[in-house]
Amino acid sequence: MKPFFHYFIIATFFSCSSMNKSECELQDWKNYAIEAFNEEDGITYKNLQFKANKQCSRHEVAIDHISLKSGYDKSILRYCTTLQAWNVGEKGRTYLHQLCDPAASELLISYFRQGYTNYRYNHFLEQISQAREKLIQLKLERTQLENNSIHRNSTEQEIAKIESLKQIAINHMNDLKDKVMSYELFSKTQIGYHESASSIK
16 A cells, blocks of 8 residues: 655755755754654655755755754654544545654554545545546536537437436546455444544544
8 A cells, every 4th residue: 555645944955945054954863853854744864864964965064963863863752643544544644654653653654544545535536536426527528519419410420429428427426435445444444434533533
């Protein structure tokens, strides 16, 4: 399962901007680590160091590794909780339980899966809504063609095409409904189903 996405928006985002020499010299590396961790929804310390070094090595400015590690450790404490595991899953992102205490992995993964199930559930509901809108559009097009049939020789062929598209849309919507039902059944076997979502958030 690979889930394919409120962060602080600052000028020093490590992934979308590079620091100048002055910014490197004045950087609060503890906050940098926290913000970088939040943006990624989890990152290894090795990768965090790499990204930080990449920002400032060309300016020959050394980063404060003690502060960087302090910020990282603080982020890990927050990340390795059932609440955060749920939140990451509900955003459809990957939860790096390997960053946490192995003894807690099973519990964290179960909360992550429930959050991700909620994400997929809502995603399918949205797709069903879009499929219904498509059906309404196709029905309107068919009605317009039937109303214009007196003036057009190709109406029957066009209506047949519309009916074919309608059937495709119906099949797609039914498939989505089956998936929603599957996720609802799966949810009931996990911690708390949807009603419990609010209680752990």
